[in-house]
Amino acid sequence: MSGSRPIGLLAQEDGAGVDFARLRAARRERVRAEMERQGVDVLVLGRRGNAKYLGGHRWLWRAVLTPFGPLCIFVRESGEIHLLGCTWDDGIPAEIPTQRLSALTWNPRNTVAAIRRVEELAVASRIGVDGMSPFLADVLAELAPRAEIVDGERLMRSVRAVKLPAEIDCIRGALAIAEGSLAAVAAQLRPGVTEIELGARTAQEMSRFGTTLPALEASFCATPRAGEGPVPPLRQRPSARALAAGDLVACSAGVLFAGYEGVATRSWPCLGPTGSPSPAQRSLHARWRAAQQEVVARCRPGAVAVELRKAWLDTGEPLPPVLLAHGVGMGVEPPIVAGAAGPEPVDDEPLREGMVVAVQGYVWERGVGGYLGGETLLVTADAPLPLSRVSDAPLGDA
């Protein structure tokens, strides 16, 4: 299934050893420099990825989108980081002193008190926020009466887009765990096993690597071999359906490592007694590989979403039902290159050297099924460098 190259943590042997204290300092310096450029004095952040980028701390992961609330306040001039909702120093980097932690609270007065401790707010002329609530707006109006509120998410997005070498190592680590987990379960695709069972096994495989945070819940869905329209819908929600010989199964799994996302997306055949895929399945994979390659080849500095979409469409394949491409970092990051399912309008953020992007495609053939595949790449001055290591076997070359 995975050929002879090691994937999973074994593949990391030569690249291990991220100096996280140095990485955190480098990230904060980048944010500080961009704040200075934009004249932003204080950032009040509630988005997990942004808070993680600055704080580098661990918290209890939840799979919910809740209303905005501040988690991390960063002061440009002093470089001080205040973390809210942190009752312990467990998982808090040593360079953040305990007096800058405020406890979890259910009392708005305590939240105000925690924000009030950031004395620089009183003299701030520009505050960046990455989300807002009427409550926070009132608090800032009182504590920072002179301040103009600006888009701190856009600021953070521009800083986070280009990756430091150590960030790329973290993404490689996350990819290794995701790919190692997915490959282990893909080896168990057999007639009779259910889609739900495969997802359940993947969660356990990930935990064996010592990580428990998914970037997204694993998905295994047999692709349709017949259906309405030119391309029948691709399911992403696993069912209790048992796989049958001949199914092509779209698989994806993703984890977070030190906050960075690694997602593996491939399709594997459920093989019958003959034990080998059909020529039609191999040729479908080749079609995906060819179309994918057209988009990958255009992932160079300066490329914008419409060009990547055109590259895919020029192959004659309809847009995939997933994002055609997106930035990768602490989760999904812009640029967002929509597939058939949106969103519109198209993101116009160009690719830059040092960005990491995921490119995904889907092709379908009546009577054969669908092939969903994706790869994560580093944008360089020359051809993009693949970070994914999943083998194309058994449908293509190992």
Next chain:
Amino acid sequence: MSGPPSHALDLARMRRERLAKLQRAMEGDDLDALLLLTSGSVLYATGAWMPAADNGRATHQRVCALVLRGEASPHLFTPYAEGAPAELPAENLHPPLWPETDAGVEEMARRVAERLGSGARRIAVDDWTTPMWLRLRKLLAPVEIGNAGALVTSCRLHKTPDEQECMRRSWWMNEAASQAAEQALRPGIRMTDLTGVYLRRLLELGASCNFLDPVFQIMPERIADGPWSTNGDVPFALVTADHVARHGDVVWTDTVSGYEGYASDVGRTWVVGRPSSALRDLYLRWQEITDAVIDAIRPGATGAELVSVATRTNGGKRPWLDHYFLGHTLGLEGGEPQRFGSDAGPEVDEQLVLEPGMAVVIEPVTWKDGHGGWRCEELLFVTDTGHEKVSRYPNEPFE
């Protein structure tokens, strides 16, 4: 443990009844529309499936809802068309919104405005991205934009029979998965391996997703042996790490998973080997407190009463973690709680009046520094005359 719950469940009826509640509340607040962005509110208004994902991913693959006053179906904006409930009319299913940029918010405003029509005056939203905050009011003027949070929470607080059945199933799956993890607990196993066992069993049983990184924490016997904290209380719940269990360890758990979006919130205390006699005493006191609080759960009781019963039974000392609470209500995602015994203060506890249909989780804790402590969570539905206890996890090895 007994088998899965098997009350009747009609998901289409559940969605219809939830939407009708939202419509009545909009009528009462004189709102023309709700524009919903948070996952719990969107689930409530539409019943749409969306994959469980990290925030950093879900933000860019948002599922949103627009509920228009007087209309029989909500509008759903989603990248996951397969997640739309069967009864949603095709014309109410739309491509996703992406209010992450100025252009994305202009598109959001255009699509909302064309459905609102010219007579609309007031709408409410449940969250703001920064570009929304900076631009949406101007783009939709003269329509006023208020806050949807309190309205949606008030609807979500009382569960219909179908919602209660989803919660029973969710809790049962979570308990069964927890039991699988407890059976795997032995000297030498890593806590993250318990996570693996738990998640595998949970998903095999058909839970629709996992909401929280499951907590399996080896507890110190003395608070001072744990990390520094702001309040000096028992350090729980910490992020699960690859710590290895040893004979005699006590593990506290906290796991939140979903069935059709409805959360379970199972918390247990497990012992590797035989419990000490001190731990047995702590368990017995926990049971006494828990029984007393459960006895007090009935329509009309307030959060303050439950706080008072628990404290009295514990000899005047509050038997729960200072940074949490004695209990909370529960529903979709675990994200709709009204808490009692929290730092929000006694006025908030007074204001929570139990009514039939509410779901209440209680989580008393007993602790004796130097000997550790006992913590478990129990789920109760408030009924017309009292309560129904939903949680059924046995307190091994004492039962």
